[in-house]
Structures are given as structure tokens and as C-alpha cells.
Amino acid sequence: MRDMTGLEWFKSSYSGNDGPECVEVALTAEHIHIRDSKTADGDRLTVSADTWTSFLSHAVPRV
Structure with missing residues (x-):
């Protein structure tokens, strides 16, 4: 989903579309932007x- 700033946000493929507890991430060349999916404008x-x-x-367990 692209927002008004032009960032394209995504969440984990493990997240369901019906669950409100998701973190969304947008990538740029130099930065990672993180937001709560419940408050996308926050x-x-x-x-x-x-x-x-x-x-x-x-954060990610090593296999």
C-alpha cells in the first residue's frame, strides 16, 4: 500500500488481513520506516x- 508520502508499506506474510496487531515497514535507499498498522496516520x-x-x-532467531 502506497501512502501520500510515496512510501510503499508492507507487513509480514505471516500477518493475517483480519488481525489488528501488525507492524508495517517501508524501505527507501537509506532508511527503514516502521509504523503500527492500526494507526497508519500516526x-x-x-x-x-x-x-x-x-x-x-x-530479533530473528538463528537457524
């Missing part, structure tokens, strides 16, 4: 790509 968290990669390395 506040957003923006981090650098390096910060996002570091976060994921700690």
Missing part, C-alpha cells in the same frame, strides 16, 4: 538501514 519510527540490519540480527 507516528513512525525511522532508522538507518544499518540499524535495522543490526536489530534484525538480534
Whole structure:
């Protein structure tokens, strides 16, 4: 879904369309934008790509 700022937002394929508890992410060349799907017009968290990669390395279980 693209918003008025031109960002294209997506959520995990594990998220159902009927559940309200989703985090959505939009990618740009230098930043990762994160928002709550329940409040799409609300506040957003923006981090650098390096910060996002570091976060994921700690948040995602290693197989």
C-alpha cells in the first residue's frame, strides 16, 4: 500500500488481513520506516538501514 508520502508499506506474510496487531515497514535507499498498522496516520519510527540490519540480527532467531 502506497501512502501520500510515496512510501510503499508492507507487513509480514505471516500477518493475517483480519488481525489488528501488525507492524508495517517501508524501505527507501537509506532508511527503514516502521509504523503500527492500526494507526497508519500516526507516528513512525525511522532508522538507518544499518540499524535495522543490526536489530534484525538480534530479533530473528538463528537457524
